[in-house]
Amino acid sequence: MDNFFLEQTNSTPLIDFNAVTGELVMAGESYPENSFEFYQPIKSWLTVFLAQHQGRVCLHVRLTYLNTSSTKIMMDFLDLLEASHQQGRAVAVIWYCDRENERAIETAEEFKEEITFPFDITLEP
Amino acid sequence: MDRMLNLYDLKEHFTEDGILICFSGPFSHSIIEELGNAVKRYMESEEVTRAALMDVFAVYVEMAQNVRNYARRKEEAGDRTYDFNNGIVVIGKRDDAYVISAGNFVKQQDIQPAVTAIEALRAMTPAELKQAWKRQLHQDTPPNATGAQLGLIDISRKACKPLDYTIQPLDNEYAFFTIRATI
Numbered sequence: 001m002d003n004f005f006l007e008q009t010n011s012t013p014l015i016d017f018n019a020v021t022g023e024l025v026m027a028g029e030s031y032p033e034n035s036f037e038f039y040q041p042i043k044s045w046l047t048v049f050l051a052q053h054q055g056r057v058c059l060h061v062r063l064t065y066l067n068t069s070s071t072k073i074m075m076d077f078l079d080l081l082e083a084s085h086q087q088g089r090a091v092a093v094i095w096y097c098d099r100e101n102e103r104a105i106e107t108a109e110e111f112k113e114e115i116t117f118p119f120d121i122t123l124e125p
Numbered sequence: 126m127d128r129m130l131n132l133y134d135l136k137e138h139f140t141e142d143g144i145l146i147c148f149s150g151p152f153s154h155s156i157i158e159e160l161g162n163a164v165k166r167y168m169e170s171e172e173v174t175r176a177a178l179m180d181v182f183a184v185y186v187e188m189a190q191n192v193r194n195y196a197r198r199k200e201e202a203g204d205r206t207y208d209f210n211n212g213i214v215v216i217g218k219r220d221d222a223y224v225i226s227a228g229n230f231v232k233q234q235d236i237q238p239a240v241t242a243i244e245a246l247r248a249m250t251p252a253e254l255k256q257a258w259k260r261q262l263h264q265d266t267p268p269n270a271t272g273a274q275l276g277l278i279d280i281s282r283k284a285c286k287p288l289d290y291t292i293q294p295l296d297n298e299y300a301f302f303t304i305r306a307t308i
Contacts, residue, residue, distance in 0.1 A: 010158045031161075031186050033154040033193075065179060067186050068275040075262050103176040114259075 027062035035069035188227035228303035247287035
């Protein structure tokens with residue numbers, strides 16, 4: 001399976017998904033003009049990937065802002081990971097937050113409340 | 126020479142109302158991005174907490190994108206009665222709070238769901254708003270849904286008081302709708 005890579009733009013995040021290592025990175029800000037259109041291919045890739053990949057999957061999130069449509073899609077992604085986890089796969093999320101940004105930390109914590117797999121909130125610096 | 130719009134008066138009017146950034150025109154995605162950068166830079170100069178900066182930015186993005194998404198819906202419906210993409214967004218400061226308002230042309234029947242939602246949200250406590258947010262987050266949305274519901278809940282959660290809105294009828298079917306959040 002091919003890796004998935006998208007350059008970061010002003011309003012869309014860097015997507016760097018490695019199909020071999022299972023290390024998936026999302027970074028930047030997310031408020032695309034059309035979230036559904038933007039994330040559709042990414043969601044498809046993730047669905048196929050989770051069905052095929054045998055090793056550990058770790059999603060690294062360095063998103064400093066998500067609009068509400070992106071938040072909904074992130075929830076969908078986490079639901080996909082949760083389903084994998086329920087099937088016995090090794091999945092994890094590491095969510096990196098600016099130590100000074102209370103709102104970003106809250107966002108991460110609220111996502112963490114929704115799932116049962118390992119979800120680590122790392123404060124930086 | 127024909128009468129010139131008195132921009133100084135307009136600017137003074139803005140200053141009196143505590144308005145810092147104002148855009149009236151077509152809400153293209155790139156304008157939303159650029160104005161967003163201006164909002165962020167402005168908030169950085171205000172020396173507020175990172176959370177406050179992101180709240181103001183987030184509310185601005187949600188309001189601006191709601192206008193744009195609505196305009197797209199009207200375009201798909203073939204409604205050319207008004208230039209629905211031509212809205213107004215204003216960011217200002219009143220006492221120590223930031224006020225973000227947006228206005229756009231709407232079909233009166235279209236805003237009923239938004240008005241019902243806002244009225245319900247106005248009455249909620251922070252805990253109830255969080256519940257409403259979680260409920261809406263898990264709702265299965267059809268691909269063409271604009272997601273305005275989630276946006277209104279998010280704005281309400283970030284605001285320090287209930288959302289205000291006005292509906293100014295323009296004729297029997299259409300109106301100018303404005304929404305205001307105080308952070």
